Amino acid sequence: MINGAHVLFFSQDPERDQEFLRDVLGFEDVDAGDGWLVFGLPPTELATHPTDATPTCELYLACDDISATIGELQDQGVEITRTVSNAGWGLVTALRLPSGAELGLYEPKHPHPGT
Known part of the structure; x- marks a missing residue:
């Protein structure tokens, strides 16, 4: 059986x-x-969303309070690359990794599996 990702x-x-x-x-x-290096991640969830575009995968890190998390990240010099928007399922933005890649960040607005 699957035990992780x-x-x-x-x-x-x-x-x-x-x-x-x-x-x-x-x-x-x-x-x-x-x-x-292999990094441990906090609890994870997986969802599917409909699309008319080419199917793809995205990764978002989750937080409880997006405004506070953005502030903490910016205090450490992290660039936030997108204005926070409400996607219905959560508040979303992105941050820039040192390599230049973007990583999604969101505050879920849905129940969490297993809770």
């Missing part, structure tokens, strides 16, 4: 992105060998 970021600056995940976001890591 493994998410991959393909980065042009993996060392800086790894430092960001560890030092800014506070994710614990283990070295899987040869410097390949």
Whole structure:
């Protein structure tokens, strides 16, 4: 049976992105060998949304209070790349990783599975 998920970021600056995940976001890591870091994530959920566009996958980190989280991230020099918008299922924005990639951030407005 499925017991978890493994998410991959393909980065042009993996060392800086790894430092960001560890030092800014506070994710614990283990070295899987040869410097390949694997980060533990908080509880995760998976949803499907309809689209008329090409099917794709997106990753959003979740928080309880998007305004407070944005403030904490900006205090650490993190660039917020999108204005917060209400997507119905949550308040959404994005932050910039050191490599230049964007990572979604949202405050859910729906019940959480398992609660």
